[in-house]
Amino acid sequence: MFELRNISAGYSGTQVLRGVNLKIPASSVVALLGPNGAGKTTLLRVATGLLKPTSGQLLIDGEDVTGAAPHKLVEKGVCHVPEGRGVFRSLSVRDNLLLQAVKGDQSEALNRAVTAFPRLGERMAQTAGTMSGGEQQMLALARAYIQKPRFILLDEVSMGLAPKVVDEIFAFLEMLAREGASLLLVEQYVTRALAAADFVFLLNRGSVAFAGQPAEIDAEELAERYVGAGH
Numbered sequence: 281m282f283e284l285r286n287i288s289a290g291y292s293g294t295q296v297l298r299g300v301n302l303k304i305p306a307s308s309v310v311a312l313l314g315p316n317g318a319g320k321t322t323l324l325r326v327a328t329g330l331l332k333p334t335s336g337q338l339l340i341d342g343e344d345v346t347g348a349a350p351h352k353l354v355e356k357g358v359c360h361v362p363e364g365r366g367v368f369r370s371l372s373v374r375d376n377l378l379l380q381a382v383k384g385d386q387s388e389a390l391n392r393a394v395t396a397f398p399r400l401g402e403r404m405a406q407t408a409g410t411m412s413g414g415e416q417q418m419l420a421l422a423r424a425y426i427q428k429p430r431f432i433l434l435d436e437v438s439m440g441l442a443p444k445v446v447d448e449i450f451a452f453l454e455m456l457a458r459e460g461a462s463l464l465l466v467e468q469y470v471t472r473a474l475a476a477a478d479f480v481f482l483l484n485r486g487s488v489a490f491a492g493q494p495a496e497i498d499a500e501e502l503a504e505r506y507v508g509a510g511h
């Protein structure tokens with residue numbers, strides 16, 4: 281269980297998050313929705329240790345990890361897939377994957393990546409930056425998967441991708457949750473996020489405006505009121 285408890289945070293005097301409570305249980309997908317500027321990315325930055333909260337706690341399986349450096353959280357199984365795909369564009373697909381592998385486990389890491397996304401297997405020698413947006417996102421997700429993360433925080437992974445690729449990516453994310461991971465999915469793609477999620481949090485102006493199950497939400501109304509285009 282990954283938990284943010286009463287978190288407030290911001291940037292040099294500007295408060296963005298105001299007393300946010302959010303839980304990501306094991307083996308579940310939690311969608312974090314909300315309009316532009318609501319504070320979703322800021323929340324992910326707090327959750328990954330990149331931004332220290334001004335108050336509140338970050339807990340992993342009940343252990344207080346507030347203020348821990350990002351690499352300490354990585355050691356605890358926290359993995360961040362940032363907006364705009366965290367891949368090294370000038371490196372090959374293979375090198376991108378190997379950089380994520382523990383020494384001695386290189387072939388296992390490559391196998392794991394190809395199991396997740398078979399298409400990457402055909403493109404090992406290709407320079408990552410020359411692949412399509414969808415393929416680069418698959419590579420970013422495969423790099424995360426290699427680390428066998430327990431908590432995966434994803435920022436707009438479906439942004440700008442074709443519906444078929446988005447289907448493939450969501451199927452992969454649901455498989456990660458079935459394997460036991462906890463996922464926090466920041467999404468503009470409301471319908472898709474609600475279909476995949478076990479729990480939904482709606483952030484508005486830095487506060488949680490709704491927390492509950494997808495069935496309690498009217499996706500159309502939500503998209504109109506809070507999220508805007510892209511659903």
Ligand SMILES: Nc1ncnc2c1ncn2[C@@H]1O[C@H](COP(=O)(O)OP(=O)(O)OP(=O)(O)O)[C@@H](O)[C@H]1O
Nearest residue numbers: 291292294296314315316317318319320321322323
């Ligand atoms: N580095 C920064 N310095 C100062 N203010 C920032 C910084 N990053 C974000 N903000 C401000 O914090 C607020 C929340 O931004 P954030 O990126 O967390 O929202 P978001 O919900 O992820 O929005 P979007 O959907 O547009 O990405 C915004 O008003 C933004 O201008």
